[in-house]
Amino acid sequence: MTLRPHHVAGLAEAIERVRAFAAPADVVLRAYFREHKAMGQHDRALVAEGAFAFLRRMRSLDALAQTRNARKLALAVLVRDLDHSVRELDGLTRAAEREWLADFKARQGMALPDAVAADLPDWLWQRLGAAYGTVRREALAKALLVPAPFDLRANVLKTSRDQALAALAAESFRVAPTPFAPHGLRITGRPMLARHPWLADGRLEVQDEGSQLVAHLVAPKRSDLVVDFCAGAGGKTLALGALMRSQGRLYALDVDARRLANLKPRLARSGLSNVQPEEIAHERDARVKRLAGKADRVLVDAPCTGIGTLRRNPDLKWRHDETALVELTAKQASILDAASRLVKPKGRLVYATCSLLPDENEAIVEAFLAAHPEFHAVDAAKELARAKIPLDTGPVLKLAPDTHGCDGFFAAILERRPEGGA
Numbered sequence: 001m002t003l004r005p006h007h008v009a010g011l012a013e014a015i016e017r018v019r020a021f022a023a024p025a026d027v028v029l030r031a032y033f034r035e036h037k038a039m040g041q042h043d044r045a046l047v048a049e050g051a052f053a054f055l056r057r058m059r060s061l062d063a064l065a066q067t068r069n070a071r072k073l074a075l076a077v078l079v080r081d082l083d084h085s086v087r088e089l090d091g092l093t094r095a096a097e098r099e100w101l102a103d104f105k106a107r108q109g110m111a112l113p114d115a116v117a118a119d120l121p122d123w124l125w126q127r128l129g130a131a132y133g134t135v136r137r138e139a140l141a142k143a144l145l146v147p148a149p150f151d152l153r154a155n156v157l158k159t160s161r162d163q164a165l166a167a168l169a170a171e172s173f174r175v176a177p178t179p180f181a182p183h184g185l186r187i188t189g190r191p192m193l194a195r196h197p198w199l200a201d202g203r204l205e206v207q208d209e210g211s212q213l214v215a216h217l218v219a220p221k222r223s224d225l226v227v228d229f230c231a232g233a234g235g236k237t238l239a240l241g242a243l244m245r246s247q248g249r250l251y252a253l254d255v256d257a258r259r260l261a262n263l264k265p266r267l268a269r270s271g272l273s274n275v276q277p278e279e280i281a282h283e284r285d286a287r288v289k290r291l292a293g294k295a296d297r298v299l300v301d302a303p304c305t306g307i308g309t310l311r312r313n314p315d316l317k318w319r320h321d322e323t324a325l326v327e328l329t330a331k332q333a334s335i336l337d338a339a340s341r342l343v344k345p346k347g348r349l350v351y352a353t354c355s356l357l358p359d360e361n362e363a364i365v366e367a368f369l370a371a372h373p374e375f376h377a378v379d380a381a382k383e384l385a386r387a388k389i390p391l392d393t394g395p396v397l398k399l400a401p402d403t404h405g406c407d408g409f410f411a412a413i414l415e416r417r418p419e420g421g422a
Contacts, residue, residue: 207238
């Protein structure tokens with residue numbers, strides 16, 4: 001794309017807005033684009049890509065750019081992260097800006113502290129080192145700086161993965177099956193699929209492969225009563241409903257009415273008739289108590305730091321700190337405890353996060369099992385093998401972008417013992 005003055009100005013304004021961290025970056029950018037309706041599709045793509053590149057590598061950029069000026073930062077992103085040459089910018093910049101850009105390029109080889117070079121806050125850099133060791137931390141940090149691929153799930157109520165692969169390949173998309181999730185597809189590059197007919201009519205859903213795999217650990221039967229306890233916008237709800245072939249009953253609970261509102265059009269497109277979205281005030285809501293001891297399967301996709309999704313949500317690493325982590329772990333423990341009351345004897349409870357931090361994962365599960373002897377852990381690898389999914393990460397599901405190519409996810413299967421069982 002040939003750069004124009006409005007590209008630099010648009011990216012500078014987007015950077016100014018997203019770095020305020022007043023809301024999630026995708027929400028901020030959607031609002032910005034609504035205000036600039038005349039902006040074309042390719043212009044929007046460039047501005048969005050630049051804004052996310054800024055967030056992805058903000059800490060090293062701050063150190064090397066040595067300025068808070070949004071226009072200069074936009075120029076730096078275009079050159080360093082989006083691979084435009086300084087020469088391309090000659091007609092768009094003043095002499096002083098060109099001089100500044102030359103100095104910026106000269107500083108690219110400057111030694112930076114490890115956490116700065118990795119574009120992670122100190123607290124997260126330290127915790128990843130403690131959890132994974134220095135060598136694996138380096139690999140994780142590099143993987144988290146690479147933009148995520150575009151994963152889709154074929155809705156088996158309406159199509160098959162093979163049919164979807166053939167249709168997208170015929171349209172010259174670079175598409176392949178996901179390596180593990182049996183209904184997943186992965187498109188490389190920067191596809192513009194927002195208005196694609198297969199998404200519009202529900203044959204395909206945007207969903208990361210890791211998220212799809214969590215649904216297979218829940219492994220609902222068609223006649224089951226299933227509860228998605230923190231349903232959000234419903235990606236896993238829809239995957240569960242498809243596995244149930246739109247039979248049984250599937251409750252989608254959440255405390256956020258806006259997120260549930262986002263589920264409704266997706267639900268309408270999906271063809272599912274077994275899903276009942278319900279807003280709850282909190283995890284002890286009367287609607288929750290009504291389901292006590294009745295659920296065959298309960299999924300707790302707990303609110304978390306989202307560290308496993310930094311490739312697609314890079315602002316999260318700047319929006320969270322250790323105080324937020326402490327608050328979240330307390331909330332996770334409380335939600336898991338409340339959700340466990342819904343599970344019937346011999347029923348299954350799956351605890352999942354999109355975090356890479358043991359504080360939000362193993363520590364929560366270990367504390368829950370210590371306090372709830374009526375539950376025991378079930379081997380996740382055996383459940384995946386039963387579903388003919390060629391993946392073994394041990395007794396719990398542990399996915400990471402450096403080793404599996406998908407978002408970072410954790411999931412543990414917990415089952416309630418039979419009544420009177422030990």
